[in-house]
């Protein structure tokens with residue numbers, strides 16, 4: 826038998842399984858195993874090109890010239906991008922770049938400042 830994780834709300838260790846759910850008898854919180862208390866978003870880990878953990882609001886620089894889809898613009902290597910937002914998908918960074926506007930980047934082509 827495997828040990829059940831503690832309650833993500835009150836940290837009680839007396840959690841039990843109920844079908845595919847976990848239940849906390851102390852605060853009556855119910856959640857799915859492997860899911861995080863506030864929806865699971867925090868469980869996603871996005872790293873930059875050198876393995877630094879990226880978070881919403883971080884500042885990054887672009888490590889490679891990137892063509893902007895549907896235009897002739899290029900985001901030059903070394904471009905600083907402030908206040909990124911992590912999103913789901915192939916391009917996992919949502920941001921606004923001076924002179925270009927809103928666009929999406931891949932975390933593998935950036936580096937945290």
Ligand SMILES: [Zn+2]
Nearest residue numbers: 832835849852
């Ligand atoms: Zn609890």
